[in-house]
Amino acid sequence: MTFSTQSKGVYAIATTPFHDDGSIDFTSLDRLTDFYEESGCTGVTILGIMGEAPKLEPEESRAIVKRVVSRSKIPVIVGVSAPGFASMRSLARVSMDMGAAGVMIAPPPALRADDQIINYFAGAVEAVGEDVPWVLQDYPLTLTVVMTPGVIAKIVTNHPSCLMLKHEDWPGLEKISKLRAMQKTGELRDFSILCGNGGLFLDFEPERGADGAMTGYGFPDMLTELNGLFAAGKRDEAHDLFDAHLPLIRYEQQLGIGLAIRKHVLKRRGIITSDAQRKPAQMLSPTARAEVDYLLARLARYDKRAAL
Numbered sequence: 001m002t003f004s005t006q007s008k009g010v011y012a013i014a015t016t017p018f019h020d021d022g023s024i025d026f027t028s029l030d031r032l033t034d035f036y037e038e039s040g041c042t043g044v045t046i047l048g049i050m051g052e053a054p055k056l057e058p059e060e061s062r063a064i065v066k067r068v069v070s071r072s073k074i075p076v077i078v079g080v081s082a083p084g085f086a087s088m089r090s091l092a093r094v095s096m097d098m099g100a101a102g103v104m105i106a107p108p109p110a111l112r113a114d115d116q117i118i119n120y121f122a123g124a125v126e127a128v129g130e131d132v133p134w135v136l137q138d139y140p141l142t143l144t145v146v147m148t149p150g151v152i153a154k155i156v157t158n159h160p161s162c163l164m165l166k167h168e169d170w171p172g173l174e175k176i177s178k179l180r181a182m183q184k185t186g187e188l189r190d191f192s193i194l195c196g197n198g199g200l201f202l203d204f205e206p207e208r209g210a211d212g213a214m215t216g217y218g219f220p221d222m223l224t225e226l227n228g229l230f231a232a233g234k235r236d237e238a239h240d241l242f243d244a245h246l247p248l249i250r251y252e253q254q255l256g257i258g259l260a261i262r263k264h265v266l267k268r269r270g271i272i273t274s275d276a277q278r279k280p281a282q283m284l285s286p287t288a289r290a291e292v293d294y295l296l297a298r299l300a301r302y303d304k305r306a307a308l
Contacts (some may be wrong), residue, residue, distance in 0.1 A: 032266070
């Protein structure tokens with residue numbers, strides 16, 4: 001299974017399910033993998049920021065890759081971002097040998113100058129191998145690395161193995177428009193653009209040229225439906241569906257507790273057994289949990305998938 005410069009739809013960013021004692025819950029991981037496919041996702045990304053990858057032992061990361069890749073019927077992208085190139089290379093090569101479609105690489109927070117960013121990705125591609133397809137993650141809100149359209153264009157041009165941009169700049173609509181305009185004039189080759197940020201701006205990103213979403217909102221089946229409505233030209237219906245989910249999407253975007261909210265929703269939907277996170281972690285207070293449940297109840301008046 002592969003992905004390409006023409007990949008579209010929804011690539012779900014997978015959480016990593018844990019038991020209450022902090023051990024990996026592989027049974028829930030199986031259900032989660034099946035759930036993403038049944039939700040209409042065209043791919044799944046594991047071991048990303050929301051997958052708590054930095055909290056895993058190397059052998060645990062490999063075990064998760066093996067489990068998901070062996071079960072998934074849709075392409076699997078593996079997040080391999082790491083402080084050093086040695087561990088990045090190791091996980092990338094093992095993942096590809098297991099059958100992953102490609103890897104995702106994010107810049108480390110220390111990068112500032114454009115040349116630093118460009119040179120870093122040159123080193124990363126050399127480390128994982130120029131034969132490994134990869135996704136460029138642009139997430140300045142969390143990673144604090146700002147990549148202009150020109151820098152992204154330079155990285156993509158320098159490395160044909162970069163097939164996709166995970167776009168989650170904020171504000172970022174103009175960046176999408178700029179990149180697509182550069183492609184129309186022939187300044188930039190084709191590549192897929194999937195957007196993150198929990199889907200917070202997915203009401204306009206497709207119209208700016210995005211090919212879909214790469215995010216982990218607890219209703220990936222809604223994201224695939226939304227993507228289909230936009231593709232069919234049903235703009236008002238798409239916005240109506242998005243507007244119904246927006247309060248929950250917005251609530252999930254709170255720094256620090258976003259993953260806790262996402263895991264709580266997946267637990268309520270019966271996909272994972274526990275909403276536990278690896279320590280250190282910020283869990284939901286009883287008040288916050290009640291607020292999420294209230295938003296789910298309100299959402300259920302419009303979307304029965306939220307009737308939990």
